[in-house]
Amino acid sequence: MNDQVTPQETAALLDLANQALSVPGDFVELGCYRGDTSILLGQLLQKAARPLYPCGKAVENSGKTSVHPVENSCKNLPAPVGNLCKTLWIYDSFAGLPEKTREDASGAGTNFQSGELFVTKREVTDKLRRHGLKISSHPLTDTSSIIVKKAWFDQLQAADLPDRIAFAFCDGDLYSSITTSLQLVLPRLSPQGIIVVHDYNNPELPGSARAVDSFLKTHPDFTLKVHYTLAILTKKC
Ligand SMILES: C[S@@+](CC[C@H](N)C(=O)[O-])C[C@H]1O[C@@H](n2cnc3c(N)ncnc32)[C@H](O)[C@@H]1O
Numbered sequence: 001m002n003d004q005v006t007p008q009e010t011a012a013l014l015d016l017a018n019q020a021l022s023v024p025g026d027f028v029e030l031g032c033y034r035g036d037t038s039i040l041l042g043q044l045l046q047k048a049a050r051p052l053y054p055c056g057k058a059v060e061n062s063g064k065t066s067v068h069p070v071e072n073s074c075k076n077l078p079a080p081v082g083n084l085c086k087t088l089w090i091y092d093s094f095a096g097l098p099e100k101t102r103e104d105a106s107g108a109g110t111n112f113q114s115g116e117l118f119v120t121k122r123e124v125t126d127k128l129r130r131h132g133l134k135i136s137s138h139p140l141t142d143t144s145s146i147i148v149k150k151a152w153f154d155q156l157q158a159a160d161l162p163d164r165i166a167f168a169f170c171d172g173d174l175y176s177s178i179t180t181s182l183q184l185v186l187p188r189l190s191p192q193g194i195i196v197v198h199d200y201n202n203p204e205l206p207g208s209a210r211a212v213d214s215f216l217k218t219h220p221d222f223t224l225k226v227h228y229t230l231a232i233l234t235k236k237c
Contacts, residue, residue, distance in 0.1 A: 002036035004171070005198065009228045010040065016194050016232060017041055017167050021048050021086070025164030025190045026139065030153055030181040031171035031198075032090040033117055035124040038146065041169070042088050042133040045144040049085040087139040088146045089162055091153065094121045098152065103175035104207035111204060112173055121150045153180040165189050171198040175207030182215045191235060200231035 002010060017027065027045060032038045096118035104112075125135050125148055136145040139162070149160050153172060165188040170181040178197055185195055199208035212231045216224055225232040 004033060005037055006228065009230055010037070012227050012230055013037065013169065013196060014040060014044060016196055017044055020167035020194045023166035023190050023192045025166035025193060026087045026089060026162035027167040028162065028165055028185065029088065029090045029169045029171065031173065031177065032092045032124060034119050035127050037169065038088065038090045039128060039131045039133065042128065042146050045086045045088055046133065049144040085141065085144045086166065087144065087162065089149065090146060091149045091151060091156065093152050094119060094150045097173060098177065101175050101207070103210045104205070106204055106206050108203035121148060124148060153177055153184065156184060161188060163188060166193050168195045170195065173199060173205050173208065175211045178208050178211035179214070182211065195233040197231040197233065199229050200226055202229045
């Protein structure tokens, strides 16, 4: 049960993530909190992970066994030359929210103060494991996995992020957190990549929309679609 993202938003988010499976690069979630959305994204990648055979065909994934579509009657399958395994990189301070800035000022309530939404990294990694997901410290080549990073977003180093990003879920609630997330994702985003920012149009968290709108002013090559409180950013073709 996720108390941060509605069921409709979750369905829309997973639909977008599904579309990004064919885009080169990994998935990232900036602001994972208890890991509820991370579990769903991780399961999506786990289900989609499959080896790539020399003919370039995608393989059928029947449960745990990957079957080459053309040669499934052959005992000696060709060796896979690569894989479609993506890694999910998730980030959080695991110290709750940082301080609000003036861009977060809202007449709609005084929630989301510094230190709120605190959860430990251990709680999240244990939960991910309980859901059958693999935690790793670096991307794995033969299966999908989740890399969990504890850091304030503005302290992340290049090595903490994947080289290429296919899908980014930015859910840091506040202006500075969303702005930093977009700055981190942008140079790594694949041409067909998708960025989803949560809380656009959420009157309690106006900093999210302000961060997206500022981003769009300086990046006119991006288009914005809004679905519920999800801001969907993609590069214009
Ligand atoms: C709304 S919750 C994320 C919910 C989660 N995506 C989900 O769907 O269940 C926001 C999280 O972002 C984290 N966060 C916000 N700003 C951050 C920052 N600047 N650096 C690191 N973590 C941050 C908070 O600690 C919090 O756990």
